[in-house]
Amino acid sequence: MLSIQFRKIAVATLMAVAAWNSCTTKLEAHGFEGDRFFPPTVATDDPFATDELSLPTISFFNNPASADGVTPKTREIDISSEFDKEIFPKFALGVTETEIFLKPQGQTGTNGFDNLSLSAKYQVFENAPHEFILSVGGEVDLGGSGSKQIGADSYSTYTPTLYYGKGMGDLPNALKYLKPFAVTGTLGYAIPGEAGNADGSLNPDVLQWAFALEYSLPYLQQHVEEVEWLRPLKDFIPLVEFSMETPVNRGSGFTTGTINPGVLWESKYCQIGAEAQIPVNGSTGPNIGAIFQVQFFIDDLFPKVFGHPIFFNHEDDDK
Amino acid sequence: MNIIRTLLIFILTLASISLAEAHAFLDHAEPKVGSTVVAPTQVEVWMTMALRKKTYTTLQVFDAKGNEVDKRDVVISEATMTVSVPKLGAATYTVAWKALAVCGHKTSGTFMFTVE
Numbered sequence: 001m002l003s004i005q006f007r008k009i010a011v012a013t014l015m016a017v018a019a020w021n022s023c024t025t026k027l028e029a030h031g032f033e034g035d036r037f038f039p040p041t042v043a044t045d046d047p048f049a050t051d052e053l054s055l056p057t058i059s060f061f062n063n064p065a066s067a068d069g070v071t072p073k074t075r076e077i078d079i080s081s082e083f084d085k086e087i088f089p090k091f092a093l094g095v096t097e098t099e100i101f102l103k104p105q106g107q108t109g110t111n112g113f114d115n116l117s118l119s120a121k122y123q124v125f126e127n128a129p130h131e132f133i134l135s136v137g138g139e140v141d142l143g144g145s146g147s148k149q150i151g152a153d154s155y156s157t158y159t160p161t162l163y164y165g166k167g168m169g170d171l172p173n174a175l176k177y178l179k180p181f182a183v184t185g186t187l188g189y190a191i192p193g194e195a196g197n198a199d200g201s202l203n204p205d206v207l208q209w210a211f212a213l214e215y216s217l218p219y220l221q222q223h224v225e226e227v228e229w230l231r232p233l234k235d236f237i238p239l240v241e242f243s244m245e246t247p248v249n250r251g252s253g254f255t256t257g258t259i260n261p262g263v264l265w266e267s268k269y270c271q272i273g274a275e276a277q278i279p280v281n282g283s284t285g286p287n288i289g290a291i292f293q294v295q296f297f298i299d300d301l302f303p304k305v306f307g308h309p310i311f312f313n314h315e316d317d318d319k
Numbered sequence: 320m321n322i323i324r325t326l327l328i329f330i331l332t333l334a335s336i337s338l339a340e341a342h343a344f345l346d347h348a349e350p351k352v353g354s355t356v357v358a359p360t361q362v363e364v365w366m367t368m369a370l371r372k373k374t375y376t377t378l379q380v381f382d383a384k385g386n387e388v389d390k391r392d393v394v395i396s397e398a399t400m401t402v403s404v405p406k407l408g409a410a411t412y413t414v415a416w417k418a419l420a421v422c423g424h425k426t427s428g429t430f431m432f433t434v435e
Contacts, residue, residue: 032426035427035428035429173411173431176353218344221352222344222345222352222428222430223352223428223429223430224352224353224430225352225353225354226347226348226351226352226353226354299424300342300422300424303422303423303424307423307424
């Protein structure tokens with residue numbers, strides 16, 4: 001009951017304030033820094049505090065058996081959604097919910113919601129000519145709001161996070177074909193609300209580090225050189241994401257993570273992303289997984305409601 | 320898995336409505352982005368959606384020193400912007416565009432071309 005109430009309150013609050021803000025104003029395009037469009041990436045949270053809706057993100061992955069052999073190799077399918085709303089200029093709140101389907105080898109499958117996650121992000125520094133942005137924020141996973149069946153933590157986890165993005169459009173013209181490159185990344189420190197569990201196991205703090213290296217064909221075509229034979233691919237952004245976690249105390253453990261090569265495709269109202277998930281070591285998983293994501297550009301779908309902050313939005317339509 | 324199938328159908332239907340961007344981005348230009356040309360008489364850009372004829376919507380051409388060299392006679396028609404230029408000497412020039420699209424979104428961008 002508690003978890004349902006958490007979800008209802010969080011989602012209803014964000015949707016209500018978004019709906020309330022239905023004034024007609026000029027909109028800043030999402031995810032831009034100078035000439036650079038930083039797309040929302042699949043595994044790495046982008047640095048922009050803007051209105052976003054990912055629905056859904058679906059990942060398929062095989063988890064390794066536990067070292068003590070108690071838990072067998074388990075196939076996991078996650079279906080998640082994230083909604084972010086700009087509240088003040090450059091400040092956004094978000095909510096993420098994930099349903100997890102688990103199928104341990106040789107056992108009956110189970111499913112349930114993971115803990116509800118709430119996030120906040122503020123853009124603290126931007127440099128348009130150098131296509132650079134730095135944001136700070138964090139995330140709280142609400143302990144006890146998820147299903148015990150899928151092993152959702154009973155304690156909350158707090159993750160202060162640094163977000164950054166840098167485009168290479170300021171390179172000299174002699175290196176013009178490198179200008180479409182950009183990197184976005186996050187550096188977070190996850191602090192569990194409880195250091196240990198009833199069974200004696202420990203919950204370490206975890207350094208979460210992730211980044212995405214992308215080559216934007218739209219940027220190449222629009223700002224560097226129009227390449228005729230690449231026009232059919234002008235809406236594609238190939239990229240590689242690195243999503244890693246390193247426990248740092250309480251017995252620690254191995255760094256785990258995946259390297260995700262893939263592609264993003266930009267269309268009128270949404271972006272579709274598809275990536276492979278290659279485990280970096282045996283502690284991460286035995287097989288290659290896959291992840292798909294659809295990001296709706298809700299500021300384009302509903303421009304009167306989304307695409308601008310709820311408070312202190314003083315843009316003048318005639319300028 | 321039926322939920323996934325339904326979502327995929329919905330998403331693909333929505334995505335296939337149009338490949339054009341909802342924001343006004345540069346589709347192509349003349350002179351072409353990054354091209355080397357004989358001195359043009361005008362610069363024209365085709366955007367991916369219609370523009371509002373507001374103060375924000377502009378098209379400018381600058382020389383390497385940052386001086387504006389166009390004739391400041393921008394003509395906006397639907398999704399295109401055109402500005403005349405005097406006879407340009409051999410050099411590299413920067414085109415800067417700003418677009419307020421009919422959907423209300425602002426975008427801007429730059430590209431260069433070279434006159435031989």
